[in-house]
Amino acid sequence: MDDREARMALCCAVEPGNLEVTAAVDEQGAEAVLASLREPGSRSRWAARAQAVDLAAVHRATRRNRLRFVVPGDPDWPAALDDLSTGEPVQKMGGMPFGLWLKGEGSLAAVAERSVAIVGSRAATAYGQSVATDLAAGLGMQGVSVVSGGAYGIDAAAHAGALAATAPTVAVMAGGLDSTYPPGNASLLHRVAGHGLLVSELPPGEHPTRARFLSRNRLIAALCPATIIVEAAWRSGARNTVSWANACRRIVLAVPGPVHSATSATPHRLIRDAEAVLCTGVADVLELVGPLGRQPPSRPDQRSWVDRLSADELAVYEVLPGRGQVDAGEVSLRAGVSLASCLAILDRLAEQGLVEPGPDGWRLAGERVTRTGD
Amino acid sequence: MDDREARMALCCAVEPGNLEVTAAVDEQGAEAVLASLREPGSRSRWAARAQAVDLAAVHRATRRNRLRFVVPGDPDWPAALDDLSTGEPVQKMGGMPFGLWLKGEGSLAAVAERSVAIVGSRAATAYGQSVATDLAAGLGMQGVSVVSGGAYGIDAAAHAGALAATAPTVAVMAGGLDSTYPPGNASLLHRVAGHGLLVSELPPGEHPTRARFLSRNRLIAALCPATIIVEAAWRSGARNTVSWANACRRIVLAVPGPVHSATSATPHRLIRDAEAVLCTGVADVLELVGPLGRQPPSRPDQRSWVDRLSADELAVYEVLPGRGQVDAGEVSLRAGVSLASCLAILDRLAEQGLVEPGPDGWRLAGERVTRTGD
Numbered sequence: 001m002d003d004r005e006a007r008m009a010l011c012c013a014v015e016p017g018n019l020e021v022t023a024a025v026d027e028q029g030a031e032a033v034l035a036s037l038r039e040p041g042s043r044s045r046w047a048a049r050a051q052a053v054d055l056a057a058v059h060r061a062t063r064r065n066r067l068r069f070v071v072p073g074d075p076d077w078p079a080a081l082d083d084l085s086t087g088e089p090v091q092k093m094g095g096m097p098f099g100l101w102l103k104g105e106g107s108l109a110a111v112a113e114r115s116v117a118i119v120g121s122r123a124a125t126a127y128g129q130s131v132a133t134d135l136a137a138g139l140g141m142q143g144v145s146v147v148s149g150g151a152y153g154i155d156a157a158a159h160a161g162a163l164a165a166t167a168p169t170v171a172v173m174a175g176g177l178d179s180t181y182p183p184g185n186a187s188l189l190h191r192v193a194g195h196g197l198l199v200s201e202l203p204p205g206e207h208p209t210r211a212r213f214l215s216r217n218r219l220i221a222a223l224c225p226a227t228i229i230v231e232a233a234w235r236s237g238a239r240n241t242v243s244w245a246n247a248c249r250r251i252v253l254a255v256p257g258p259v260h261s262a263t264s265a266t267p268h269r270l271i272r273d274a275e276a277v278l279c280t281g282v283a284d285v286l287e288l289v290g291p292l293g294r295q296p297p298s299r300p301d302q303r304s305w306v307d308r309l310s311a312d313e314l315a316v317y318e319v320l321p322g323r324g325q326v327d328a329g330e331v332s333l334r335a336g337v338s339l340a341s342c343l344a345i346l347d348r349l350a351e352q353g354l355v356e357p358g359p360d361g362w363r364l365a366g367e368r369v370t371r372t373g374d
Numbered sequence: 375m376d377d378r379e380a381r382m383a384l385c386c387a388v389e390p391g392n393l394e395v396t397a398a399v400d401e402q403g404a405e406a407v408l409a410s411l412r413e414p415g416s417r418s419r420w421a422a423r424a425q426a427v428d429l430a431a432v433h434r435a436t437r438r439n440r441l442r443f444v445v446p447g448d449p450d451w452p453a454a455l456d457d458l459s460t461g462e463p464v465q466k467m468g469g470m471p472f473g474l475w476l477k478g479e480g481s482l483a484a485v486a487e488r489s490v491a492i493v494g495s496r497a498a499t500a501y502g503q504s505v506a507t508d509l510a511a512g513l514g515m516q517g518v519s520v521v522s523g524g525a526y527g528i529d530a531a532a533h534a535g536a537l538a539a540t541a542p543t544v545a546v547m548a549g550g551l552d553s554t555y556p557p558g559n560a561s562l563l564h565r566v567a568g569h570g571l572l573v574s575e576l577p578p579g580e581h582p583t584r585a586r587f588l589s590r591n592r593l594i595a596a597l598c599p600a601t602i603i604v605e606a607a608w609r610s611g612a613r614n615t616v617s618w619a620n621a622c623r624r625i626v627l628a629v630p631g632p633v634h635s636a637t638s639a640t641p642h643r644l645i646r647d648a649e650a651v652l653c654t655g656v657a658d659v660l661e662l663v664g665p666l667g668r669q670p671p672s673r674p675d676q677r678s679w680v681d682r683l684s685a686d687e688l689a690v691y692e693v694l695p696g697r698g699q700v701d702a703g704e705v706s707l708r709a710g711v712s713l714a715s716c717l718a719i720l721d722r723l724a725e726q727g728l729v730e731p732g733p734d735g736w737r738l739a740g741e742r743v744t745r746t747g748d
Contacts, residue, residue, distance in 0.1 A: 268652055
């Protein structure tokens with residue numbers, strides 16, 4: 001049995017996000033952990049399930065449903081998921097999945113690299129659904145894929161918006177990909193599989209459970225550089241996804257709405273408590289997750305300006321590279337300044353002519369300054 | 375001529391918020407400044423107007439319109455207006471008014487002490503007007519007076535809400551109080567004068583101008599501990615009031631709304647850039663401007679907890695007094711932590727059982743901790 005087979009068996013034997021087993025796999029490898037679970041005297045709670053796994057049947061079900069099974073190290077494996085297992089956050093993060101079943105043609109790694117999660121209530125309002133659809137379509141047209149959970153309400157609106165823009169979209173499911181849940185979204189999820197990807201860490205035949213929905217949320221949060229919460233009750237799955245996203249140090253955005261709307265109370269509270277950045281549209285998202293690449297002017301001598309900056313302003317200014325543009329989310333991380341402060345500081349620096357927003361992020365406003373020094 | 379008469383004459387001769395003259399009055403006193411303006415050879419732009427002032431006529435108009443004229447040092451003079459002239463901010467703050475005409479029975483000083491400004495667009499939506507009315511009525515029922523500008527839209531909705539709660543409300547006008555502007559609000563402003571106060575730094579007979587509206591905004595911002603912006607275009611008078619409020623280091627709150635609504639774009643941008651705290655209702659306001667006074671338990675020994683706090687958390691925790699409650703705005707100021715961070719920290723400290731929200735602000739959660747130590 002090789003690593004891939006062992007990981008498939010672990011997916012069948014162990015509930016998603018079990019920290020004990022994922023930590024053991026990180027340390028000893030999948031084959032050793034599976035072998036120890038299968039030892040006759042094993043006292044693990046997963047021993048019976050591990051011994052009962054029929055891998056041949058799982059392979060048959062995988063083929064029959066036209067699924068792929070990918071594991072860490074495969075080209076399709078998204079590097080972002082490593083954040084679920086590295087270092088101290090492992091205690092909170094529920095661990096990396098042992099493997100993932102995929103349905104659809106695309107590369108999950110490529111799609112996830114430039115993606116945004118859009119999450120929210122099943123019991124969404126027409127307002128929330130229209131915002132989710134517009135955001136997803138607008139992001140799709142900018143080449144940003146939308147990841148969500150395939151549920152009714154905000155999730156469905158987000159997938160539909162991405163599909164309307166003929167952009168790939170990813171639905172991360174809490175059960176096996178042989179059936180679609182919820183049943184009312186079967187047609188939508190079929191289209192997602194056709195133009196994007198369905199993803200699950202559970203083998204065909206497994207049904208979603210409450211615990212599996214919560215574990216699934218960590219995958220949505222970890223896959224994407226940013227998560228947008230549109231409408232949600234405080235104790236909702238979407239709120240749980242936001243907690244994962246914050247724990248993964250991902251960018252979190254929240255969409256405001258009418259103050260009388262109960263489903264906007266959670267986004268409002270997240271914004272108020274600085275757990276999320278206010279998001280009114282695609283531009284707010286792209287400012288935070290924009291691509292890198294263009295050639296900016298070289299760093300000019302701005303010593304006299306720099307001397308007047310506060311410590312935080314200097315930190316933000318200094319992390320902007322001599323060449324290239326960086327999105328505000330990245331600036332915030334590198335400078336160690338909260339996102340909200342970072343945005344305010346970038347605006348102040350822009351007012352002083354030190355930096356400027358470019359098409360692909362923030363950059364030094366070097367050319368202009370050099371010219372005024374002529 | 376005494377100080378009061380000189381100030382009345384300066385109100386007639388000099389446009390509101392003229393930094394040069396207000397600074398001279400701070401330094402030399404009103405009588406000396408007026409005398410120098412009236413000197414035959416004076417080259418001041420205000421000289422002609424100063425020489426033409428007919429104080430007897432102004433007194434007659436003041437009496438005829440049942441107005442009072444108050445100056446710094448009077449019991450009715452709101453101490454908060456001193457912030458317009460003290461120290462370095464004077465360069466930005468447009469100076470203290472020389473005096474104020476009041477219409478109505480109440481004490482402006484008493485009303486301003488526990489007040490909130492509600493400002494926004496004349497071209498408000500039904501949503502914005504309903505939020506403004508609800509906020510004003512709710513604040514009124516909590517003993518908080520509402521200050522606004524008497525204009526159509528958000529201003530009128532705020533005054534009407536306060537009146538509905540039979541709470542005093544203050545309209546600061548940009549012209550003399552002999553006539554009401556805008557004419558369509560005449561009946562509303564008559565009721566404001568009956569149950570609250572009309573206020574102006576311009577003598578009877580003077581009409582509002584664009585510059586006077588902007589100068590008037592500094593009075594609204596300075597009078598109140600907090601300003602709430604409900605709906606507004608970016609280059610609106612309400613946005614100008616928010617700038618004054620931030621310059622005066624007042625609390626600024628902004629009401630979110632649907633992302634498609636053009637009039638909510640300004641509140642959203644202020645919230646996103648951390649220039650305003652998100653406000654969904656009266657509770658959000660009271661948390662920031664709540665009164666002081668009740669008797670909390672004495673500070674318990676919480677050394678083990680305290681050791682685990684971050685520097686900012688410790689700063690917030692330490693400024694909470696052994697006795698009494700402090701609103702979050704005050705905590706933020708004393709601890710030197712931004713409002714948004716302060717709110718998040720207070721929530722975290724509350725989760726750890728270290729502090730708790732009381733009816734009149736935040737307090738140490740001493741009783742509970744002492745009990746668990748029993």
